[in-house]
Amino acid sequence: MRSSLKRAGAAVLGVLLSLVLGLALMPGAPASQPWVVATDPTYAPFEMVRAGDGALEGFDVELIRAVASSQGRSVRFVTLPFDGLIPALRAGRVDMAISAMTITAQRAESVDFSRPYFPAGLGVVVQRDGPSIASLDALAGRRVAVQIGSTGALAVGRIRGAQVSSYDSAPLALQALLNGQVEAYVNDLPATLYAIRQRKLDTLRISSQPLTFDYYGIAFPQGSALRDPVNRGLTSLINDGRLAALHRRWFGRDPAPLPAVAPQLEGRSRAVGLDPLLLLRNLSRGALVTLALTFSAFVLGSVLAALLTLALMAGAPWQRQSARAVINGLRGTPLLVQLFLIYFGLPALCQSLGMPLRLPPFVAAVAALSCNHSAYMAETLRAGIASIDKGQWQAADALGLRRWPRLRHVVLPQALQRVLPPLGNEFITLIKDTSLAAVIGFDELFRQGQLVVATTYRAFEVYAAVGLMYLLLTAVAARVLRLLEWRLTRWEV
Amino acid sequence: MTGSPLMIEARAVEKWYPNGFHALRGADLTVHQGEVVVIMGPSGSGKSTFIRTFNALEDFQKGSITVDGIALSNDVRHIDAIRREVGMVFQQFNLFPHLTVLENLTLAPVLVRKRPKAEVERQALELLERVGIHEQARKYPGQLSGGQQQRVAIARSLCMEPRIMLFDEPTSALDPELVHEVLEVMQELAEGGMTMVVVTHEVRFARQVASRVVLMAEGQVVEQAPPEQFFTNPQHERSRQFLRQIG
């Protein structure tokens, strides 16, 4: 009876697994009628998610829909991070990308562009009481925020002495400026103006004239057959005034005249190839930062963990319960959310409480990583101490040792030996977790790789190299930790 | 010794462990049907290793072993065939802690012999009654005493209806007051005509039950004799030394 039920259960489970597998292996969309258009919907007013139902809206979204319908086609949107757009185009996973992408000679080495559809240019935003900046060169020696892979990032990257923090999306970069974590923010003028006007951010000041003259274009995989129909559609929208109407509706004024070919593409310069030596140098630099971050977070995390363990094992009931609550809270929330909460949320919270707080990325990253890991380490320590035989405590009691000497001389040395291997694992996990610090604009190993991808668009090779680099770091760390363990526990034969 | 058929024949068995230790140095043994052979010897003499080669829990490098007419080789089918016919009782019981007593007994007959479950359960309950613990059938091994566990382990082996039973120090892990209940079961089994090879230090059991006592030392069989002769008039110097030590 029971075994037949068990067998039926196994059969159902098998069918279920195979069905789930089948479902998952199902190809995404067959090459079908609608154009598959990639966009990064974090760039108001060009592409954004509407509050409430989450539909995509914005200037670009309406434009590509109009272009498609003029060609008798429809559009299916795929959301990708901005720095993932060109790799996706190169891999042929999407038909085109429209995401307020500036036409540059460098990008044109990897993708094809449509004719320009929007006149743009870089603008610099600063705090109202901050330094006045009239040209890009005035950014030398300042802390500047940019969006990774954007034209702003390219331009600021050429300025010597600028301390650049790159963020995943434009709002994060703007938030960093609002929090006072950087002195200036460089990005395309129209979008930034829109954001500042919408939110009435009167604490910010923006250069009213663009510092450069650029144009946005729609990007295609090289040699794409869709470029011509899209160009035809764009031209018809320009000629019958619908593009101008769209522009008026979103920006309140007529657009400047658009050339048929972006000036950036007229005298083409050489693009950045993937230089293995340069990649190695950048990654090694990132690895050093990763190690520094790991060590700092580990030391601080150990101290916090020791305090938590003390409260957990030797504290009064209320201390024990609050330590347990802290540990549960830290272990129950994702590290990434903690990182965002500390770096972006905490300054915003403090600001609204009237206590301005400037958190450098390093401090925020160390704080988030050490807090998160201290909870796990405290559990390890507690388990190590609890695993010591009761007889050891009793023997120490019988010898008349008091609370602290008993812990210090009898229990801790034995516990330490038991917790060393799991603490070593915690260290190795920490090395890997530091990669999340990339999201707050911190140039550690993973972000260095991302930055190389943002200029060379060779995602696969670079990320594979980054993965191998981490493997090297963790393997060496494991080796060193094993040696250390052996040295520290030699007394135990 | 009698005309009854040969059940185990080991010839010049040599075994080296991977670390180079030479555990068996040309050990010989023959066991006929219905015999109860007790193997004794100082620790490290290779008794356990020897008995574990009979159902291929240990491999060996030289010599030959034939069990119930099947030669032990690396052929997996031969090994499985032998294991079906040879029961084994371990020093540490090795009951499956995640299964009830009854499930421990029925697992192998149902899976290996493909017998219907209801029939096996009936037989298992009979066997448990024979070893005196049928009222514990639905409990888990962890809830039983050591002696009870070992009796379950014997019943578990019997449930496969083996032609030979091997006992590897079955009472060494038991508290002294629990030893006799296991030995009683083994004695009954011997009286029922089961072919048995027993590694043990229990002199009383050897005297009363064994048809032959074998002394092993340094990986070899040093002396074998009927119990009366072995305990009263040992021929070999190593045997005398061993008997003096166990007093």
Place this chain on the structure above:
Amino acid sequence: MVPIPQPDSAWRRVRRQLFASRLDGLITVVLLVLLLSAALGIGHWALSQAQWAVIQVNSTLFTLGRYPLEQQWRLWLLTALLAGASGLSWGLLRAEPRAGVNARPWPRNDRIAVLLLLALALLLPAALQLTALIHLRWLALAVLLVLARWAAGRWGPLRGRWRPLVGLLWPVLYLLGMVLIGGGLGLSPVPPGEWGGLLLTLLSASFAMLLCFPLGVLLALGRRSALPLLRWGSVLYIEFIRGAPLITLLFLGQNILGFLLPGGLAPDRVWRAAWVLTFFSAAYVAEAVRAGLVALPPGQLEAARSLGLAMPQALVHVVIPQALRVALPAMVGQFIILLQDTTLLSLIGLLDLLGIARTVMANPAFLGRNAEVYLVLALLFWCCCAALGLGSRALETRLNTSHTPAKA
């Protein structure tokens, strides 16, 4: 160490706990002042300065992402089914007699849980300012859950024969849920690109948990296999996966398949990420299971083999069940981490809970509302993880009721 038994006044108890020595007293005072000021500050902020509109307006977005409005009835249906199934399982688990614990239809904890549930169903939609219709739906769902719990508690013990079917309920429901969410069988398809928010987070996490488990067991066995090729392959896989951060693997996964397969054939981005999560967790599950295998006394396998069981039979019936029991806590820990790791999907542009939060905050209307959004997110994750932890602890005690391992 033994406290002297004496009637304790509340004051004396407080004194003993908080002010045992001068140092303890100092620590207590400093901590209390710190905690109080922080709590006051945050309370003041939450009530007067925080703008919770960002949560209220976007609550659908946070839960479902860009799931088409006209198809959302499917998710309501699924939620109703889930509520019913949870109520049934809850009631049956509670009603099952256990050694030493009297089965009662409504233990005190359950009554508190039911009250909390109903209060949540009443207050949460109100706090989010949802429409009266949705109010009603949530209430109906909560009532359904409680009714199912009551019915199972009332009649469950009488029909013991049906209890094993409850185990089948969940797999079948999972499959049904996949169909309801993704379409097929006559329902119009909703591509994975439109799933988002909590829906995507839970779906990708549960998918990875379901599949990484068998994969991890196979890898653990492979690592201990006698065949060198299998052993080295498993070791290499496990060590490579465990040596690299998930984020690089996710980025690699997004790009690797595009290179290997022609554009149209590669699975959708969401599935690709779910597979990376699966393969990633499998390596960690394998290590947990391996620890369980190592902890198993070698005599267990010897005993099984002596009884004539073939190797696969011995593994399935003797070795793996015991190893899994040892590995369970570590595996649940891995599953909790897996749930949290789904936040990394936002970094490759998928609209999971965190991804949706980031697009919401990209809207200029909600710029600067970081603290509110991230706090709510943290709370949501904490609830999910706490639920997982609670469930696993219940499972552990259930598995450990009677079988302490044999003395070995």
